[in-house]
Amino acid sequence: MGSSVKKKREKKKDFQKTKLKVGKSNTKPDNFTDTSFKAKSIIVNQQSLSADAPSLPKQLHHYLDIASGSRSDTQRRDALSYLINQFTSQPVNATIPIAPLFLVKKLVPLLLDGSDSVRTQLLKLFRLFPPSGLIHDAEHVLLYIRAGLTHLSARISTDSLSALEWLLEVAKDSAVSCPGGWFKTIKCFLLMLGWSTTDKSLGWTRSNSSFGAIGKAQGRQLLVFAQFLKAGICDDHPLVQYDPGNGPPLYREAYMTPTVPNPFAHLNLFGPPRDEETEMYMDIESRQRVFQTHFQPAVEAGIERVKKEAGEAGRSAAVLAKVVRDGMASYSSIGNIL
Incomplete structure (x- = not known):
């Protein structure tokens, strides 16, 4: 009797409609944490307070x-x-x-x-x-400058030209004499300007494709190229005059303290073997020889083409032509004597 009444009540619950109250909140989950409390202070077990700034x-x-x-x-x-x-x-x-x-x-x-x-x-x-702290790291800086010169973005290429101008101001001797600084940088300039070369050993084509632009952008590229060549093949530094009364110059130089951290780096005594592109060209004659052998015909041909366009690019090409003519004049005279 009791069990049947209980079953009827349970069945009746299934058909009863629950009355919903307006504004009733949802049931809170079991892992709910009440954060409505207010504390005057929070204590951290491990903390370091110091009145002194870093x-x-x-x-x-x-x-x-x-x-x-x-x-x-x-x-x-x-x-x-x-x-x-x-x-x-x-x-x-x-x-x-x-x-x-x-x-x-x-x-x-x-x-x-x-x-x-x-x-x-x-x-x-x-x-x-200060320039004194940068003369020994030109090789590392030139790696990123060369990557920026041939970048697909014209703005990055332009900013890389500004970086090269800065490097020539603070460490131009190191920029043209460090490993790969002379050969690879000129190669990047010719690639950026679209001036092909006939030297098959470099693996270049005769296509007229260029990373550079025309007008002002090309004029800027030619001016920075002229600055780089001037630092490498134009001797702006007068020769040091020795006083013969103080003894032979070679005797004094043998006992002078080197001013660079690795004065015999050009000998490459402990480094990996170098080829013509990664070689260090310490003197002007060697840089003139490399420029005449691999790049001078392509540079002179490119200058003549740009001169015909006139405008700002033509004026910049005239500046570059003067640098090439003045820089290679002494090397040509030596070659005629020999």
Whole structure:
């Protein structure tokens, strides 16, 4: 009797309509945590409170890591701006807390950055460094400059021209004499200008394809190319006059302290074997010989073609022609004597 009544009640529940209340909240889950409380203080077991701010070198290293490793172009640009402000706010004779050589190696890959503002801030920062700290790292900088010169982006290529101008201002001797600095850089310029060469050993074609542009862009490329050639084949430095009363010059030079960290790098005593492209051309005569053997015919032919176009590119080509003529004049006279 009791069981039948109980079954009827259970069946009746299935057909009863539940009354819903307006504004009734949903059922809270089992893992719900009430955070409506208010606390006057929060105590952390392990914490370090210090009234002293991080030192300037630590701050510079922090922003240097952001500039070189952040994925956000805004953060990279702001970090470079902070470094610029710190260096410009220092006294004139104050030393930079971080070695310029370390900064250049860390930041030079940003020459290929896709953001225009990042590259602009990078070039501003580079121009604040003293020239004395950069003469031994021209090879590393030229690797990224050459990659930027032949980049598909015209803006990156233009900024790489500005970077090469800066490098020629602070370390032009190292730029033209470092391993691959002379041969490979000229090769990149001819590739950028679309000036083909007939030297089959270089593996170049005779196509007229060019990474460069016409007008002002081409004129800028020719002017920077002229600056590079002038640094390599034009002797602007007068010869040192020795006083014969102080002894023979060779005797004094044998006991002089070298001014570079690796004065015998051109001998390549412990490095891998070098070919003609990666060789170090330390003197003007060797650079003139390489230029005449591999590049001079293509450069002169390209100059004549651009001169016919006139305009700004034609004027820049005239400047380049003068540099080639003046730079190779001494080498031609030596060849005639021999």
